[in-house]
Amino acid sequence: MQPRTSFFPPGSVTNSHLVAYDLNKELLPLIHAHCCRTLEESSLTFNLDNLERAIEDHYVRGRPLITKRVEELIFREGALSNRVFQAIRKSVNPQEILSIALRKDILSELTSITALRDCLTVSETVIGFLSSTGGDPEMYIKDYLENVLSLPKEQQLQLNPKAHHCRLRHILSLWQVLSVERAKRRLASKKQDPFEGVGKYFREPLTKEEKVGVLKGLRHVNVEDFLAELFEFMVVQLKTIPMGTQDTREERPRLLMAEFNSFLANKGRGLHGFDRMADRNHKLAVSKAVDVWCIAAQKKSTR
Incomplete structure (x- = not known):
């Protein structure tokens, strides 16, 4: 009957579980015991099959096996x-x-x-x-x-x-x-959504007057930097707010420029000219965030 093999996770292994031997006192005598010396030809031949079994019996058999678990990462x-x-x-x-x-x-x-x-x-x-x-x-x-x-x-x-x-x-x-x-x-x-997962609440279209205000405000900022920071703001902050939890009838609506400015301040990031843009568009609701980004992206592409 084969002896039952025990298993240990890597974190539980101790020195006593490991294979250890002294080369000169243990391994070499074992090798010499499984070789045949021919004096006439001054040559050595080894019985490798027997040597393998002897090494297994002396040093491997009965030792616990170390389990290896490959962790799978699913990035969401x-x-x-x-x-x-x-x-x-x-x-x-x-x-x-x-x-x-x-x-x-x-x-x-x-x-x-x-x-x-x-x-x-x-x-x-x-x-x-x-x-x-x-x-x-x-x-x-x-x-x-x-x-x-x-x-x-x-x-x-x-x-x-x-x-x-x-x-x-x-x-x-x-x-x-x-x-x-x-x-x-x-x-x-025009076939894919640039903001997958961002709730419907943040996709309200700009009015004509608001669009004009945004376009004028963009003259004061580096549009590429504005796009990058506003994108991060929407994806890592606004996107985490579950869809349908915002009440569009709030008496004090959330304001986009105020929240965006707070986001920039928290990460220690400044946008040159943003104050002037924010002043011009300070009444914009946060529900217009996606449309503001799209207007800025379209302006950038037409330059």
Whole structure:
């Protein structure tokens, strides 16, 4: 009857569970016992089958097996929340904005929507881990994928080669660049929703007067920076509010520019000229957020 084999998880293994031997006192005598020396030809022959069985009997048989469990990570878009981003800004500090030149280089290589989606998926995977474990802001993202996450090569290759110059201190900026580009392409195609999961409450259309006010206000800001920050505001903060929980008949309606300004202040981000834009559009309700972003994106594309 075969002896019952015991199993131990890696965290419970002790030295007594491991295979150990002294090379000179134990292993070499065992090897010599299973070899045949021919004096006439001064040669050695080994009975490898018997030697294998002897080593197994002496050092392996009866030892517990160490179980190996491969953890599966299923990354959900719902994990992109304000809490997650704040955790990264604290544990992978500082977070810096990618240079305009590098942003253009990265996007110039992502000509297909598939390549863009794959690169974005990799960045979101990194964000998911960093929010829990933190990381060295100076480490290159490609090194983090290979040496820390140990992702298969095919998944590492989904990161655009130009993005290999990005470090962990750029991860949130990289996510912004990729996310905004995907949203722009979806908006241009008119077949896909740029803001999947953002509730209907935030999709109320602007009136003609409000649209004029937004367009005039955009003259005072860098539209690309405005798009990036407003996108993050909607996806990581507004998106977390369940659909149907807002009452459009509130006596004191929530104001978009006030909430957006508070969001920027909390993350220590300033937008040049935003005060002038906010003053012009201070009465805009937060329910107009999606339409404001779309108007700004369309203005950017027509320049």
